[in-house]
Amino acid sequence: xxxxxxxxxxxxxxxxxxxxxxVLLMIFPRPEGREFLREISVALGFLAMALLGLQTIxxxxxxxxxxAFPMETLYDIHHKLSIFTFVIALAHPILLFINNPNTLQLxxxxxxxxxxxxxxxxxxxxxxxxxxxxxxxxxxVKYDVWRWIHDGLAFLAIGLGIFHMFKVNYYMSLTYQKxxxxxxxxxxxxxxxxxxxxxxxxxxxxxxxxxRVVEELGDSWSLYVRPDGHKGFKFQAGQFAWITTESPFIFxxxxxxxxxxxxxxxxxxxxxxxxxxxxxxxxxxxxxxDRIYVDGPYGTFNLDxxxxxxxxxxxxxxxxxxxxxxxxxxxxxxxxxxxxxxxGNPTWETIIxxxxxxxxxxxxxxxxxxxxxxxxxxxxxxxxxxxxxxxKRHLPExxxxxxxxFFLCGPMPMIHAVEGALAKMDVSSARIFSEKYEMA
Numbered sequence: 309x310x311x312x313x314x315x316x317x318x319x320x321x322x323x324x325x326x327x328x329x330x331v332l333l334m335i336f337p338r339p340e341g342r343e344f345l346r347e348i349s350v351a352l353g354f355l356a357m358a359l360l361g362l363q364t365i366x367x368x369x370x371x372x373x374x375x376a377f378p379m380e381t382l383y384d385i386h387h388k389l390s391i392f393t394f395v396i397a398l399a400h401p402i403l404l405f406i407n408n409p410n411t412l413q414l415x416x417x418x419x420x421x422x423x424x425x426x427x428x429x430x431x432x433x434x435x436x437x438x439x440x441x442x443x444x445x446x447x448x449v450k451y452d453v454w455r456w457i458h459d460g461l462a463f464l465a466i467g468l469g470i471f472h473m474f475k476v477n478y479y480m481s482l483t484y485q486k487x488x489x490x491x492x493x494x495x496x497x498x499x500x501x502x503x504x505x506x507x508x509x510x511x512x513x514x515x516x517x518x519x520r521v522v523e524e525l526g527d528s529w530s531l532y533v534r535p536d537g538h539k540g541f542k543f544q545a546g547q548f549a550w551i552t553t554e555s556p557f558i559f560x561x562x563x564x565x566x567x568x569x570x571x572x573x574x575x576x577x578x579x580x581x582x583x584x585x586x587x588x589x590x591x592x593x594x595x596x597x598d599r600i601y602v603d604g605p606y607g608t609f610n611l612d613x614x615x616x617x618x619x620x621x622x623x624x625x626x627x628x629x630x631x632x633x634x635x636x637x638x639x640x641x642x643x644x645x646x647x648x649x650x651x652g653n654p655t656w657e658t659i660i661x662x663x664x665x666x667x668x669x670x671x672x673x674x675x676x677x678x679x680x681x682x683x684x685x686x687x688x689x690x691x692x693x694x695x696x697x698x699x700k701r702h703l704p705e706x707x708x709x710x711x712x713x714f715f716l717c718g719p720m721p722m723i724h725a726v727e728g729a730l731a732k733m734d735v736s737s738a739r740i741f742s743e744k745y746e747m748a
Contacts, residue, residue: 314376325362325495329354329488336484349403350479356397357469357489360434361496363390363462368499369507369550369606378608379563380744390441394434397469401427423475430468437461452560459504466496508556511601514538518598519576521591526658528582528626529591530567533600540575541604545611545637546630546715548743549604551579553594556601562587563606565630565717565743569637570611577602580660582626609715609741611637617713618645620703622694622726624652624718628660630743631717635665639672647672648702652679652694652722656687677702694722696729708734717743 330351365373366386374382404411414424437458440447444454470493473480480486516533524530534540543549543566552561568578583589594600611634621631628651638647653659656678665676679690679698690698699707706712714730716723723742730740 326358345407352396353400359393364499426468426472430465433461433465511556518594526660530580532578535575543605545570545633546609547605547607553600567629567632569640571640580629619647620714621649622716624722627718648675650677654681714740
């Protein structure tokens with residue numbers, strides 16, 4: 309089944325699960341209608357609960373789902389839907405209060421019945437969840453700590469919300485609604501169990517060991533690992549994986565692009581990692597034989613699908629890691645078609661893979677365009693940033709044709725700037741593949 313068809317199919321199923329409770333209410337017999345605002349309030353409550361539970365899907369990293377959607381898109385959808393879900397969950401009681409001001413007494417957690425207490429606590433959990441997610445960096449909460457808080461609040465909000473619905477027992481007194489919500493809850497629980505139990509167990513059973521760590525330019529290190537007691541997995545050049553040096557149950561993991569050729573037959577995989585934080589600064593300390601865990605591959609770019617296309621690769625700094633995987637795979641396959649690589653870096657001394665890229669220009673049909681923010685004296689190449697003018701100077705005149713595909717990876721500001729430049733150059737977004745790893 310083609311990727312586009314899968315995308316539409318998954319979207320249709322997702323939308324169906326969100327709106328099915330409301331659709332069934334309109335189709336099947338139900339209790340007599342109540343005031344208009346109250347009915348709207350109930351509808352929003354149903355919608356909020358369905359969305360809240362289904363929020364486990366975008367970030368679940370289910371392989372069949374991530375093949376249809378870019379990971380960064382799934383996380384972006386998750387962020388925006390979470391805020392939207394909280395807004396309509398908040399609108400649910402507000403409409404009840406407007407319809408009947410006497411219901412404001414249900415906010416008193418001391419005297420209110422348990423069904424009301426559960427609802428209030430569920431909304432409060434959602435509010436804290438959203439605030440700590442939006443302002444995590446401002447609050448300087450470590451990612452792994454925030455993740456435990458996030459998961460705990462999410463489970464609390466879902467559990468209390470379900471309890472509230474069943475205890476109110478108005479529309480939930482209908483058998484088909486009970487069956488539907490129990491089924492939806494079962495799906496949510498199954499996904500949670502997969503994420504928090506099954507996948508970590510599978511990762512524990514399929515460990516990797518460090519073969520070597522190689523120092524690169526630009527405060528970067530290439531980490532090469534090999535499967536320990538299993539065959540490993542196949543990946544496509546341009547994809548990435550999540551790795552952790554601790555138990556998979558701790559959930560302290562980070563995404564990194566493969567930098568090795570995808571055609572390596574012995575299971576060896578490599579990642580090039582720049583020292584940028586607490587975890588990345590420890591890569592150089594890993595020793596041969598150390599055990600790590602790898603969850604992958606992820607990423608929707610498939611070199612095999614676009615092997616005969618005219619590829620334009622654009623990267624900044626460590627964003628060159630997936631580009632190197634693509635180029636190394638092309639080299640191993642003896643690909644003859646021309647490829648242009650625009651590579652932005654602060655200085656000449658910080659260019660990762662500088663020497664290997666120079667050698668590749670001699671062995672494959674590759675043109676590397678270095679763009680330096682602070683070029684050395686006498687530099688005759690491109691200076692500043694990768695702009696539309698820079699791209700136009702080095703691309704063939706027929707770059708607007710559909711056979712040209714653009715692969716981007718690098719810091720978020722660079723990606724946004726280059727995407728804007730390509731838009732000005734009339735390059736369709738359907739021909740642009742961007743890898744963005746800011747997904748938390």
